[in-house]
Amino acid sequence: MAGGILTQVAPTPQAHQNGTKRAHPPSSAKDVSAYSELQTERLEYKPALPPxxxxxxxxxxxxxxxxxxxxxxxxxxxxxxxxxxxxxxxxxxxxxxxxxxxxxxxxxxxxxxxxxxxxxxxxxxxxxxxxxxxxxxxxxxxxxxxxxxxxxxxxxxxxxxxxxxxxxxxxxxxxxxxxxxxxxxxxxxxxxxxxxxxxxxxxxxxxxxxxxxxxxxxxxxxxxxxxxxxxxxxxxxxxxxxxxxxxxxxFDTACKIYSEMIGNIMLDAKSAAKYYHFVRLMGRAASHITLECAFQTRPNIALIGEEVAEKNQSLCDVVNSMCDVICKRAEADKNYGVVLIPEGLIDFIPEVHHLISELNDITAAEEGPVLPDGAWREKLGDNSRGLFNSFPRAIQEMLLLERDPHGNVQVSKIEMEKLLIDMVTTELKSRKAAGHFKGKFNAQPHFFGYEGRCGLxxxxxxxxxxxxxxxxxxxxxxxxxxxxxxxxxxxxxxxxxxxxxxxxxxxxxxxxxxxxxxxxxKKAMTELNGAPFLQFAEQRDRWAVEDCYRCPGPIQFHGPSAEKSNFTLVLEQGGLQ
Amino acid sequence: MAGGILTQVAPTPQAHQNGTKRAHPPSSAKDVSAYSELQTERLEYKPALPPxxxxxxxxxxxxxxxxxxxxxxxxxxxxxxxxxxxxxxxxxxxxxxxxxxxxxxxxxxxxxxxxxxxxxxxxxxxxxxxxxxxxxxxxxxxxxxxxxxxxxxxxxxxxxxxxxxxxxxxxxxxxxxxxxxxxxxxxxxxxxxxxxxxxxxxxxxxxxxxxxxxxxxxxxxxxxxxxxxxxxxxxxxxxxxxxxxxxxxxFDTACKIYSEMIGNIMLDAKSAAKYYHFVRLMGRAASHITLECAFQTRPNIALIGEEVAEKNQSLCDVVNSMCDVICKRAEADKNYGVVLIPEGLIDFIPEVHHLISELNDITAAEEGPVLPDGAWREKLGDNSRGLFNSFPRAIQEMLLLERDPHGNVQVSKIEMEKLLIDMVTTELKSRKAAGHFKGKFNAQPHFFGYEGRCGLxxxxxxxxxxxxxxxxxxxxxxxxxxxxxxxxxxxxxxxxxxxxxxxxxxxxxxxxxxxxxxxxxKKAMTELNGAPFLQFAEQRDRWAVEDCYRCPGPIQFHGPSAEKSNFTLVLEQGGLQ
CATH class of the missing domain: 3.40.50.450 (Rossmann fold)
Structure with missing residues (x-):
């Protein structure tokens, strides 16, 4: 009975198209004649079962x-x-x-x-x-x-x-x-x-x-x-x-799709030499996707939410450390770069987390729509009010308007990449005024999420x-x-x-x-003493200032890149040491 | 001398790595050891010259x-x-x-x-x-x-x-x-x-x-x-x-990269059955990219700027025709879909074009920053003021703040997909109140641009x-x-x-x-009597209500899909009739 089982049971397209040919496919069957060449080709792929x-x-x-x-x-x-x-x-x-x-x-x-x-x-x-x-x-x-x-x-x-x-x-x-x-x-x-x-x-x-x-x-x-x-x-x-x-x-497919896009954007950043691209990546709380994409592409900055929380960093701390990299690159006449931001970052910054939970309580108690300029602001604690007031209006509106059916802020809808661009711009202006930044800063925001969930x-x-x-x-x-x-x-x-x-x-x-x-x-978060994070921490300073960009390109189904899994898996399993 | 020329001149990686091996590569040379597997593989590709x-x-x-x-x-x-x-x-x-x-x-x-x-x-x-x-x-x-x-x-x-x-x-x-x-x-x-x-x-x-x-x-x-x-x-x-x-x-590569993403998003839309995805596509004035991506993926709606201009449609006309499709799909219990929007659309809608040129003139004359609520609004013509006032604040701010070095509105930075989502939401609410729409409408905005310009x-x-x-x-x-x-x-x-x-x-x-x-x-715009547009016009009504989604998947360099060019080229050259 061993061996040959799959060819026995998995219908081949030939068998399907010729052996069981019908004038009309059964109503429940999807019409494969509308498939692209690649979709059709993939129908024939036979996954190899463990023996x-x-x-x-x-x-x-x-x-x-x-x-x-x-x-x-x-x-x-x-x-x-x-x-x-x-x-x-x-x-x-x-x-x-x-x-x-x-x-x-x-x-x-x-x-x-x-x-x-x-x-x-x-x-x-x-x-x-x-x-x-x-x-x-x-x-x-x-x-x-x-x-x-x-x-x-x-x-x-x-x-x-x-x-x-x-x-x-x-x-x-x-x-x-x-x-x-x-x-x-x-x-x-x-x-x-x-x-x-x-x-x-x-x-x-x-x-x-x-x-x-x-x-x-x-x-x-x-x-x-x-x-x-x-x-x-x-x-x-x-x-x-x-x-x-x-x-x-x-995880493997989604990260590779995001990394294809990030790699392309990196070459664009380097070729045009005029933009920082801030890329927010789907992935809820944990920063695994951001970390894997960082290995795949080697960005100048990749924020890892778990580290931000561990170090108890404020939003200003995060912005300042990003500005440090941008200033260092400007000294080498590099006014461009790529920054990866995990979707869940916002939850990892204690002061932001606190603001959001205050907002959830306050707006639950308000009747009618809560507008950015409303009197309810007085109900915020001093720290939260200061933080809220420091945000650009578009972000304030997102915090107030994007709510799930339970009335809670929908963290995934907050365009964190835009908030960070805004704050970095402000900080760099003051550094420029003080003579500590002589470069230029222009940025493009991106969010990659839905693109990766349904790829082949x-x-x-x-x-x-x-x-x-x-x-x-x-x-x-x-x-x-x-x-x-x-x-x-x-x-x-x-x-x-x-x-x-x-x-x-x-x-x-x-x-x-x-x-x-x-x-x-229990959610498996990024382990700060795990092999992937340690490898990343070892390399990121070089990635920050040099252009070590790596372009994985589109996922291939044939050829040398087709059988590779991902960095995170291999590192966690003890490889690539 | 004929034949064999290329193998004679194009250095193979082997020749490069072994024949001319150096302890240190020349300072001007890029370090290929940092390349991904696919980048390395592509170095070996030998384009076939016409004989x-x-x-x-x-x-x-x-x-x-x-x-x-x-x-x-x-x-x-x-x-x-x-x-x-x-x-x-x-x-x-x-x-x-x-x-x-x-x-x-x-x-x-x-x-x-x-x-x-x-x-x-x-x-x-x-x-x-x-x-x-x-x-x-x-x-x-x-x-x-x-x-x-x-x-x-x-x-x-x-x-x-x-x-x-x-x-x-x-x-x-x-x-x-x-x-x-x-x-x-x-x-x-x-x-x-x-x-x-x-x-x-x-x-x-x-x-x-x-x-x-x-x-x-x-x-x-x-x-x-x-x-x-x-x-x-x-x-x-x-x-x-x-x-x-x-x-x-x-054009070929960029459209295929965008189409990979659109195809993935389509399967997501159909699987989750709860979102309309509004995808704005780079491409300046002409709508060629949107049209090609429409052939590659068969969206429910694809707006073609040249047609909107030819029919002298207002923004309301565009929104209404989108809502018609959304209502028809809701009747079939399909509260999801994908909409493609060319970046240049905004320039093709006469009333918007007019508003922007009025804004350019007015703001050029103002001193200091021009805020959405400023008295300058009175200088707008009645139509333009009405239109401007109808926009959500975020769009108003984009129109006022995103300016190129000449002080003109940067059309490419206007998030048209968000404006359209906002207007469609409003129109559907009023249709719902009137009993003409019984579905749900939730939307996700996307913009694909930089991802496509530097792909392999x-x-x-x-x-x-x-x-x-x-x-x-x-x-x-x-x-x-x-x-x-x-x-x-x-x-x-x-x-x-x-x-x-x-x-x-x-x-x-x-x-x-x-x-x-x-x-x-002279810019080559989408010809409304050209083969690509005519084919699209013939098929789009079916694409609107049925789910004819096609997922081209990632660009392949081997296999049946690798040697295909694009629909636009083939149709314009007289193929696929």
Missing amino acids: VLCSPLSLKQGGATTSAEHPDQIKALFPNLYGKPNVHIVADPQGKAEAHTESVKIGVVLSGGQAPGGHNVISGLYDYLQVHNPGSTLYGFRGGPAGVMNCKVVELHADFIYPYRNQGGFDIIGSGRDKIESPEQFLQAEETVKKLDLDGLVVIGGDDSNTNAAVLAEYFLSRNVKTKVIGCPKTIDGDLKCKEVPISFG PTNFDATYCYALGFVAGALLDQGQTGLISSVGNLAAPSNEWTVGGTNLTTLMCVEKRKGKNKPVI | VLCSPLSLKQGGATTSAEHPDQIKALFPNLYGKPNVHIVADPQGKAEAHTESVKIGVVLSGGQAPGGHNVISGLYDYLQVHNPGSTLYGFRGGPAGVMNCKVVELHADFIYPYRNQGGFDIIGSGRDKIESPEQFLQAEETVKKLDLDGLVVIGGDDSNTNAAVLAEYFLSRNVKTKVIGCPKTIDGDLKCKEVPISFG PTNFDATYCYALGFVAGALLDQGQTGLISSVGNLAAPSNEWTVGGTNLTTLMCVEKRKGKNKPVI
């Missing part, structure tokens, strides 16, 4: 586990899951796995923001079922967790899945940000899985969605519902990882995701629940990858949210 | 020419150049070209905004000299035309050029936007070319720079200066073209530019001046391309600039 997954397999259990923090509270919240061992998938030469050949019913849901590779998790899962549980049914829940609660579902068969193989986006079934939270919602989910008679549910999502997966798994166990729940680690932000899950999928997955993400989905199928097949699909040794070629499942409660701690203790997956 | 350029060659002259418009005035301005024939380069089996084997001194300058491929023009020119005029000297003027005036120059030898082969950017010698305009500046240029004893000067630039090239050529002829001047058609905007010059270089050139641009440079060398070698390097039949493979030179005055007309009649190269 262990190509043979009959069985599980090897590890020892008892504990949670990332607060073991007592997590144990109380997850009495069934807490402490259960992680598992490794191993080849089973005696073919014991053949016991698991009955057909099953599995559901899959995409949750939260898009990340390149989601479609391959689904195709990997589908292909597992084809090989090991022939005759199974795979349901896709439409529009995210809401689809689970409302039982909005579509059956995913070979023709339906084929057009999405190795493609970007989550459009196969859509995604959504709803959470299954209230007792009524858990009951709804229970009704759905019972109605569909689901043996398993695969939740593809970030930290919150995987927390939700663990809670669901625990809930189903406590209710004697047969449905097992397995999570898959998705987020371009790269903040969902642990020893067993070295990276979340989508890199060979790495395509292969990684396919394995994640295949493993999720295997874990369900082995009766596992409450685990996150785990593929390890990822810095090596895929034929050396290890596979298994990690107890989701091992990633958890307890946090206060809306006044209540809630179990959450 | 005619691989043999001894001679010129075939066409008939007498005239200018695009105003022949009498152009004739008066260019008494030496006007009417001279265009030339075709043909193979010369008798080897007459061997007469031209003396060494020469040639200068090259990059002028204006960056466009992918500029480095290949220079390497093509260099390689021509190596083959046909061994022992020649190639000078690069640093920082654009200012380098010509100030004789800031560097000698471009093989080691110097090698690291830039097939790379993006203009950083080999930099670029600049200065113009050689005043009598003193012409004298400075004359001094430079005499000092360097230049036989020829190659000007790589857009419409203004090529106009400048023609004026210089005419000036040198009138002064009996021996230096010949040849232009090369550069601009991502695609507005410098004519029958003999089917496309300007850089596509195989098309790399090959096209290499030929342009090679041809420029040949034209100079044949004693030609006042021509633009012309490569034709570009929709065919490069072994079918035709090559020659086009009299720059054939592209010219006279325009009033700053009260004076000036010769200018």
